Amino acid sequence: MSITYLEAIREAQARALADDPRVYIYGQDVGAFGGAFKATKNLAQEFPGRVLNAPISEDAIIGSAVGAAIEGMRPIIEMQFADFSTVGFNQIVNQAATLFWRTQVPCPITIRLPFGGTSGSGPFHSQCIEAIYAHYPGIIVLTPATVEDAYSMLLEAVAIDDPVIFCEHKYLYYHLKADRLPTEAMPVGKARIARAGRDLTIVAYSAMVHEALAVAEELVSEGAEIEVVDLRSVKPLDTDTVIASVARTGRLLCVGEAWPWGGVTAEVIARVATEGFGLLDAPPQRLNAKDTPVPYHPNLWSTHRPTARSIAVAARNLLGL
């Protein structure tokens, strides 16, 4: 048996629906059709009345989730693409994110954002916008990089008493497979050492973890042992694990698929520079997508985002190879 990242997301939702009567799913085409990516395949049939199609009204979709959460429900919201969450932005950052702080009433909603670049998807179906949510207080932002995390972190997201932006990478949907679903999991908030090493720490998250791992593998032949830290959650961000890794390696490269200004890589480097300055043997470096919209043509797209190729260049530079 083998299960994809996408199937893991479906399975997590099936389990959440089965285990907790407070859970329901709401989003465009999530009903009988099973969602644009089939992440809710058969769930409407298996859980009648609990998986609802929404109109093309992202603002109202999110707003209603907050209301239901106030009444004790635990909605899972599917945005058809992360990019479209910008029209529901206000309800996320000003309604959902402030509720608990203002009233002490928790707002347990999970907003699933199919995000990240895939070839040929262009400027409006490829964005990585985790940073704009992480910037606001009152929101948790998760970025699972593995099939196991897609499953266990989504289950945990539903259990968390705060709004969770669940960034599921569309590139990983079909490309990533595991043998089985996990039975135990690291908690949200903890980063993972995806590969141990002692010469350089590459901090990455979501799809970039796999690019970083490929580089670590590739550079073995050049004598470098690269440690790869998978952040898993970008807010909260597990600074301790990152700093402990840098303490071991003395060198930091932070890689993100998002735009440069104020992204995860800026936040990670700022934390390491302020809290772990003395551990650094060389200037920390970061690698982001280019500061333009995400291009449509594969030639451009594969240059716009970091890849194993460009990460390897940066890693070699940092390692003096």
Place this chain on the structure above:
Amino acid sequence: MSITYLEAIREAQARALADDPRVYIYGQDVGAFGGAFKATKNLAQEFPGRVLNAPISEDAIIGSAVGAAIEGMRPIIEMQFADFSTVGFNQIVNQAATLFWRTQVPCPITIRLPFGGTSGSGPFHSQCIEAIYAHYPGIIVLTPATVEDAYSMLLEAVAIDDPVIFCEHKYLYYHLKADRLPTEAMPVGKARIARAGRDLTIVAYSAMVHEALAVAEELVSEGAEIEVVDLRSVKPLDTDTVIASVARTGRLLCVGEAWPWGGVTAEVIARVATEGFGLLDAPPQRLNAKDTPVPYHPNLWSTHRPTARSIAVAARNLLGL
């Protein structure tokens, strides 16, 4: 004669309207009433037909500005409060910001955001959200800290062929006065040494510049010479001026009124750490607002944001005082 920051903004708009027939102003209550803050006072009367009231439709307000820009106009859009730009967010980051890159047709629109905290304004009338705009490609984000910059940078914003988010600080509206309007100005994109010093660089922008200057003044008596860099523009960010200052002082404290995660302070520190690592004699530090919504009560508000008091504590720590 004396002129406030707010009046400077009015004067810049009057001059833009007078000098360029392509300029018009559109926003809620900007017409005969002169705007919620009176930033467009008398402009509708002085420039008939060119200062239009808008319905409460931020999405359509911004979208229409893009259309007019395509036809060669240079709209100035007033958001009543920066916080409400979140409902026009999509048109800013996905429509305006991508137009030039997609089509080579420039999108010269200026979006004025009255932003920043004032006592008693609470979670939805106090936000500093420059970072969410700066994160996106295709947008320029300005944060004038002085009366002179409010005037000259707004004029320059209108002349720039790209969407400009013009963050005007509500606290400075009435608190800041100058003798006259400037006749010449530093260009957008250049940071300013607001005060020279050799022991510590404090990088700040907008209202925080004045808090930083107060600290610099205060710490003179303790023997410290603090250099204050006013970023003026947070995107583009004048890394060269910041790094040159750090080269002189060896120490960096970056202060922002926004939330911590991925804000201007993260970006500045990441840049200095990656590009000017060797210049730092001590770990760089940053100071932001607390990671909660902006509180209503003055007691809470004045603790939530950095102030001269808290900046002085951080500065003393960095200086070993």
Place this chain on the structure above:
Amino acid sequence: MVQTAPSPAATVEAAPRRDEFVRAFRVMLLARLLDEKFASLYRAGKIHGGVFLGKGQEALSVAVGQSLCPGDIFAPLIRDQAGRLAFGETILDAVRTYMGSPLGPMRGRDGNVHRGKPREGYLPMISHLGAMISVVNGALLGRRFQGKTGAVGATCLGEGGTSTGAFHESLNQAAIERLPLVLVVADNQYAYSTPSSQQFACRALVDKAVGYGVTGHSVDGTDLEACLQTVGAAVARARAGSGPQLIVAHLLRLCGHGEHDDAGYIDPKLKQSPLGRDCLKVAEEFLLQNQWADAKSIETWRAEKIKNIEEAVAIVQREPTPDPFKEDWRALASEHLGELRSENP
């Protein structure tokens, strides 16, 4: 409760109508007096930030609050002091929120009209106009999921707020899900300084109802009795399962947008028109005319309410102000997921 002897005109059938009217009038009176107190505290510099009054809108607002039952959901807006009180808000909670008391429901974190108690179905507005409607929808959906029936959700908006995308998306959402939503629009002729002619171009706002497939109601917002009847009927229809109800009330804002605003832009002709009548005066005259109350009892009520307000203000003024060092500065319910770095110490 009513202290006058039943007048000859008051037949047996009229008694409940009279009781309802008098009850509403007394809440309107309280709301007006409380608003006036806030205005005077504002002028005295005792309130930080803005003060937003409901002057001229009390009849409509009280009708909404009073038409609801315990267990219903209510998301009022900036001009709903009357509706809030009718729905059960205490004077103390209102004063505490305006003064930023840590003992109020918002604990000094949020203020003025941004207050509520979500656990009691009383939803605290965020400032973004239109944004509360879908929250009410969701609360009603939540009830439906839980098999709880019979509740209604009401929320208020100005005519300016109907221009928001949020208004549209949420009214449509309610219509599709056939939720028991009562959406009450006070067309008070202005959105801040912007006249309705620059806000919409339809002949009557209530004409929007048909485009959503919801029931539309139109009412004279200066007439308490009409408001009670129309809103009461709409709430009853929603409760009975007839889906969303859109009520548009016509009236004039009899104050500034906020207390900082002298509203010099309001067309004097409107003030003289029937729209410009003060609903509280109209209701008082109606009371007297019908002999449902006499001038003396009204004076007694007024004195009583002023006393209640002054007591509440006195209490709150003696309360501690929020202590930043006692704040946990945590925006998350999940304590273990909080971060405390790079912040203001």
Place this chain on the structure above:
Amino acid sequence: MVQTAPSPAATVEAAPRRDEFVRAFRVMLLARLLDEKFASLYRAGKIHGGVFLGKGQEALSVAVGQSLCPGDIFAPLIRDQAGRLAFGETILDAVRTYMGSPLGPMRGRDGNVHRGKPREGYLPMISHLGAMISVVNGALLGRRFQGKTGAVGATCLGEGGTSTGAFHESLNQAAIERLPLVLVVADNQYAYSTPSSQQFACRALVDKAVGYGVTGHSVDGTDLEACLQTVGAAVARARAGSGPQLIVAHLLRLCGHGEHDDAGYIDPKLKQSPLGRDCLKVAEEFLLQNQWADAKSIETWRAEKIKNIEEAVAIVQREPTPDPFKEDWRALASEHLGELRSENP
């Protein structure tokens, strides 16, 4: 242009009508064939990303494009191949955009249906539904500021798109400013898989018009002649100064949402109903019946258009693909304000 001899039925008055119809038909035919070519390129793996067809919507779409004049503004949506061609788009531009050619108007930066030439009044959609309407408004406002009169702006939307806040805000904005906007809604019964019953609850979408104070038109979207007449009349009204026009056309999407979608969810009853008629076939039959064209000429047209399409594809396939090293990777028009740091080298 029309290659058949006038039939006896075609009176002198009918000639312009006939010419218009034939012209439109030929564009519809081209659009259908071009769409089919995109579908086959997609199946052959030659197109990256999605392919979105207008099958069943050509009559409506062509009517929009053909009713506009040079100097007008047009913001089409995903199912508007016909309207784009009628408005003047070349086959080459369409193919180049789908194939990501650097010589196309979007130069490989954007693709498929996201294309246009803003300088020519042809606005390139962003994906967010409803977002183009206010851009058209603004273009019309810009013209007004410049004293340029007589132009109309048209834009298209699906019935699903009417649920967006953007639709509402922008139609209201156009109504307030009384802009010459023609908003064409294709109610093709589904938004992706979502049937209209889960998208809105009003009896007829056109009932929304009254709530905005704009003129509403309803039309059978499978009937080319009706589309030409209704859209033509609406455009004329807008041009004459009657303010925004809302057109709702009824039809059925005769393809998947995109070519990845087999549309198995479409109710077979709808396919059999009059809504399910193929507008191209209906128009062809109408042509033949009226003897405005014979089968042979239609075949000739088809062959000619296939040839044009194949030529264009052949050209584009020989064109270079975008070269990332020739890209300037700059999102700003203001070169001096760009930043090139911390990016992918």
